[in-house]
Amino acid sequence: MPYIIKYFNFWLKAVHTMNIDATQAAVVPALVGIGFAIVITGLFVPASFVKALPSLCGMPASIAIIVGRDFLPGLMEPVNPSKRSFGGLFDALYIFGICLHAYLMMSSYFFVLLCMTVCKYLRNAFLMWNGRVYSSLLRGGDYIHSKEGRSTYALLYKDHATLLDLVEGTDRVFVYILESFTGLSILSLCLELYFIIRTAQKGYSEKAALEGGFFVRKHDWIAGGILTIQHGVMLIMALRITSSVGEEAMAGLEIIRRKTMLGRKADEELYFMLSMFSSYTSDNPIALCGGGFFVCNKEYIIGVVATIISYFTLVFQFEPQLDFNPTAGVDTSREKIQEFIDRLERPLLWDP
Template sequence: MAKDSLKTTEGGKTSIGHPAPVDPSIFATTATASEITWRKSGVASITAEEPKMKPNENEKKLLAEKVYRCFTPYIIFGYAFLRFPLQGSATAQGYIFHYNKKSIPAIGFIITSTIVAVTAALFFMNTIGSALDYPPIHPNPPNDSSRIIRTGNYRFEELYILRRNIIPLIMLISSLCHATVGSWQFFKMRHFAASYFTFWTEIVEIINIDVAEGVKRYMTIVLSCYGGFLVIFFVVCAMGFAPVASGGPAILGMLCVRCFYPRIHTHSNFWVLRGFGGFLFFYILICSKTFILLFVLICRLLRNSFAVWNTRLQRVLLKGGSNETKNCNPAYLSLTLIFRHKGEDKFRSSEKIVDRTEFSLLFKDHVCILDLLEGADALFANIIESYYASQVAKLSDRVHYNKMNLTTIYRQICSIIFEVYYFYRSQGSEEFQGARRLDGLIITLYLIHSLAILVVVSLAAAEVGEVAMDGLAVLRQRGMMGSMSDDELYFVMPWLHYCRYFSLDKGFLVTIVGTVFSYFIILLQFSPSLIITKSIDPRVGAYNTSILIRQVEETQELFSKLKVGY
């Protein structure tokens, strides 16, 4: 879908065009030629005409206000971390979103996106340089050792540090890739995003639909849980609670400046760089999830939109609907029918809104909702693709790392038995000495966070398609489908498909789990070596290893006896 596919309909309202593979003649009984303008490019522009009997204007504005308020928790979160460049405001015409390049949110977003992009470039360049030893590290200490705190083979010390922190390294690679792609995609689509979010506040007035039920509360809970994880994760990393918590910031600092000073890990003030790397590591993790959380918000709105339309269709086909819903406000009707509120309908209003249940209005409303679906597809396609690609690689490596005794197993991949097994090994194995025993707790915290976000995102997207398919089930039950072609069926089978590469449904989530499990089996067959405690290379002696770990990681001495390789 092109970025400039936003169009203006009658009355100054914004509309989003979407591909329409269906011949409009099949809907001759529901829409006239004057109501649908088909362009040569195959894009439909639907004019959602106002009904002859106008509803209460104050109640229509209330619908738009509720949608606008749904964005409030995310806007606060985005502004706090300078990750949302748009501004929202209430005007005489309604609620709008706009992009102002001179505003603080826009400037902050550009600065933070630049920091992420530069960090990613330096990180990947120095990662390759470390693998190729370029620029080379002098194998022996120089004569002037005023800035060197010990002796050793610098090249093998560097390799030992990287291998010891291989899982934080993988986490950084995936997070940097996803954060960079997300920042670029949203910046590129910034004007489209502003128009798309504004269209949400306008379309609820046009088609008289309430989509905000429970969305603000849901997003508040999700963002609060995510914020709680960030606070805990930041505290444990700042405290040096476990080697894996301080090793991640250390290698991020190393791989950001290696091209300028290859022996940076030997510097006496390395702790300053490690502290800076900790803040940067923490911020990159936030940047990699910000737009995924925005996607969840849009999915909840889409889900409610299709639910309302489905119930209106059912009311028409069932000649007035059931006793449960016939007296309900049409704007809130589906949320009563689908989610089965008990007792008196809490959304019932004394002022009735005009019921848009004519076939012509149903068709136009459905196309408007499809516009919203296509807009979400265009805005989040690259972001979602990069997220799932990084999750498959990242989660697979973490599962293998669990086998190497540094994390816990994903329950969806293996079983809770492996978690118990890992806990037993981490407490009793000789590889885990002193503070290294706490590595499992830190990685477990991060894995729970990753699993929760993966499930929330996947189910939110799957619910959109499932609720949309309920409308198809209604049509089939009433015998209205008849003999329809594949293109016609596609029109009434909307999914979030993302550039036609895949459709987000629960089957896709199962496919991801199967892919991760298959990759896990392959890794077990090859069993690549991970040196996480002791050095097997004589060029990094035991004495130097102990000092090296304390110099680079500086984990707090939570145990009285810290052995070599803690």
């Protein structure tokens, strides 16, 4: 925690020292992510009242049972839905479970959205620095090689070193978020895609319903589809924004290359260009590196997509059973499980 405080304090000092405004459209990705999460949550909340989507009803009902099991011993007793009115204690606990479920869905992306916003700040900072280097080396103007425009070679290199410190700090602060979010998203997408296909194929089959009626229901794939869209969109957004930092940082190398074709005018310019070449061609890339395990760029995005497709193909070929005993008939254990889930997935408003 102390390092995070120092990191954001360093951001304030760096912005003031470099005289830049890195907030231009920086909150747009976060607002888009928040809006998308609100839409997905808005789909989950009303769907939690519908028995046709048991995969969504189970989460709030489970929370209600966990909260009220100590002081409501008859919470799981059989209830006749026709005699049950909305507004009971279980319904209140169920609504509490829906609110908690929505909160968990929204809060789980908070640090990812924060990482996206900071990466946008960093990308804007590199964009402005590249503009100053371009003006100093390839164009003319009143601010060329002036302290007011932070365009002298000494100030440009100091600002570049400051940006490198910001990249290192950002990588250190958000390394665990990037690693865990990427890894869990890959695992979730593989399993969710498999769940959608299996339930969509067998959920409407009478034979599959008899073999495992308590698990494969014909509308289960809808909940899986909503979750898959949410995880997929957030993963692509996060990877695309984090990779833009390295792309914009390396754009400065192209400016240096163009200047070398035109010749140099002073030794100070040569020293600056050699220093920049050393910085750009070092072993450590100017990008978020995830603690050294990967480099956030377009190649990494393609690798993540290829990994998801490969793992999903393997899972789909082996076809692991969603039911623990799919070949058995409706025996005593299945009847007990079916009875338990019927109590768990009590419809509140609509039972189509």
